[in-house]
Amino acid sequence: MYYPNLTTAADTVAFHATHHARRTAVSCEGREVTYEQLHRESNRSARALLAAGAGRGSRVAYLGKESEDYYEIFFACAKTGAVLVPVNWRLSPGEVEHILRDSGAALVFVEREYEEMAARIRPELPALPEIVGLDGRSGRGKGFREWKAGHPDHGLAVEAAPDDPVTQIYTSGTTGLPKGVVLAHRSFFAIRDLLAEHGLDWIDWRPGDVSLISIPGFHVAGIWWAMQAFNAGATSVAMRMFTPHDAVRLIRELGVTTTLAVPSMLQMMLAERGVGPADFESLRLVTYGGSPISETLMLQCMEVLDCRLGQLYGLTESGNTALCLPPSDHRPGSPRLRAAGRPYPGVSVQVVDEKGNALEPGAVGEICLRTPAVMLEYWNMKEATEETLADGWLHTGDAGYLDEDGYVYVCDRLKDTVIVAGENVYPAEVENALCTHPAVAEAAVIGVPDERWGEAVRAFVVLRPEMSATPRELKLHLQGRLADFKSPSGYEFIERIPRNPSGKILRREIRKDFWTERDRQVN
Structure with a gap:
């Protein structure tokens, strides 16, 4: 379902409250909120925000898991011009403190589970005027229901424009301190509009759709996917926290028709005991x-x-997806299954060398994007913003190449490249080759210091249950699949590969034991 009149998040919730008032907007742990209720309660919360001094341009932080409250607060911010800052609840107190301090949050909503953390860092944030507990009164401030009580739920004057900032999402911080990526309303509508304009069904919505939100809302993919469902007037099933067992159960019991996931989530769901096609009968996309x-x-x-x-490729700075490998390209044996996708109509891509020169198809360089969904800026980081958005192009930091048909193939993050005797080795390529071995469930590859070659390739492998493999067997398996210099010189078998909430491998966690004592992180 496509509604071209919707251009901001404030428009979306008001429109569906009028035209689909009794339709369930959010379902979470058995609690259901209709579009009319979501609209009215976000009006009430918006008025409470304004009364607390959190108006246009203010930053409002949210420290908690997925719930109907999260989306109510998001829409309340959209209606007042405040900017929602969702905080990764998996972070350490020091990292949370950095986000609250860097954003200059005027107010923070905190679930009971994280109130102790908030109390610990509160003395370090004298500029933070108010903490609102999301699970009732905590003794450290008002509870959410009490905080907004007394404010009317109707008649709110809203002034929102597509280029107004609506959320500030902090990058995962795989290196250095996280940066606040400021996204406008248009970041949640631009790709939808391009697909509709060109009549493409790569990501389509149909009457009666039920969407599963399995990616946390502090991640751009989580809030972006939720907004696509809201824009279409669909019902969203919000998981408080992803577990494969619950995901399969919700799909089966609630008739989920569509979802967005990272590959590791899909792998865990398929590995659930007794799971089969019958559990996913309602899924269509x-x-x-x-x-x-x-x-x-x-x-x-x-x-x-x-x-x-459908495979999506993008990053927080691109407003989530910029490339798509559409359903029509998902055919067994197709070489395009290795591609990240091709740009949506209206999105441009080029691959450049170290000097910024565009490369020919097949040549590996940095992937650069031009998209109408691109971020506004890195919060309070003018130099970093200009470096990333150089000459109108978003520099992704990903290494890859284009084929003759414009499909993009991602090799790896540029910073993760392993250089063996002057030859570039992209870990993802080696990992994908290792995962074709029947005993390998997951693999992570890094570069380790090598006195002779500068760096050597080392693989960390998770084996499938009740299966085994030796380093020699894996080495033989790679022969003919990879050039010899790309083949790992060492293997370690581990139980779990560290990943961040978006599913990306935390290579720095694996690398630190090999590089900690060195002044430089390359050899």
Whole structure:
């Protein structure tokens, strides 16, 4: 369902409250909120925000898991001109303090589970005027219901424009301190509009759709996917926290028709005991992204999920997705299954060398994007913003190449490149090759210091339950699949590969034991 008159989040909730008042907007742990209720309660919360001094341009932080309250607060911010700052609840107190301090949050909503953390860092944030507990009165401030009580739920004058900032999402911080990526309303509408303008069904919405939100709302993919459902007037099933068992159960019991996931989530769901095609009968479209996917897992999804698949590629700075491998390209044996996708109509892509020169198809360089959904800025980081948005292009920091048809193939993050005797090795390529071995569930590859070659490739492997493999067997398996210099010189078998909430491998966690004592992180 496409409603071209909707251009801001404030428009979206008001429109559906009028035209689909009794339709469920959010379902969370059995609690259901209709579009009319979401609109009215976000009006009430918006008035409470204004009364607390959190008006246009103010930053409002949210420290908690997914719930109907999160979306109510998001829409309240959209109606007042305040900017929502969703905080990763998995972060350490020091990291949370950095986000609250850097954003200059005027107010923070905190779930009871994280109130102790908030209390610990509160003395370090004298400029933070108010903490609102989301689960009732906590003794450290008003509870959410009490805080907004007494404010009317109607007649709110709203002035929102597509270029107004609406959320500030902090990058995952795989290196250095996280940066606040400021996104405007248009970031949540631009791709939808381009698909509709060109009559493409790559990410489509139909009457009666039920969407599963499995990615946390502090991640751009989580809030972006939720907004696509809201824009279409669909019902969103919000998972407080992803677990494969609950995801499968919700899909089966609530008739979920569409979802966005990262490959590791899909892998965990398919590995659930007794799971089969019957559990996914209601699914018609699954989109995935956030990290590379092996062809083995992709084919397993095509068999068991038995629905349309679409791969998305993008980053927080691009307003989430900028490339898509549409369902029509998901065919067994197709070489395009290795691609990240191709740009949406209206999105441009080029691959450049170190001097910024555009490269020919097949040559590996940095992927650069031009998209109407691009971020406004890095918060309070003018130099970093100009460096990333140089000459009108978003420099992604990802290494990849274009083919003759304009499909983009991502090799890896540029900073993760391993240089063996002057030759570039992209970890994702080695990982994908390792995952074609029947005993390998997951793999992570890094560069380690090597006195002879500068760096050597080392693989960390998670084996499938009740299966085994030796380093020699894996080395033989890679022969003919990879050039010899790309083949790992060492293997370690581990139980779990560290990942951030978006599913990306935390290579720095694996690298630190090898590089900690060195002044430079390259050799």
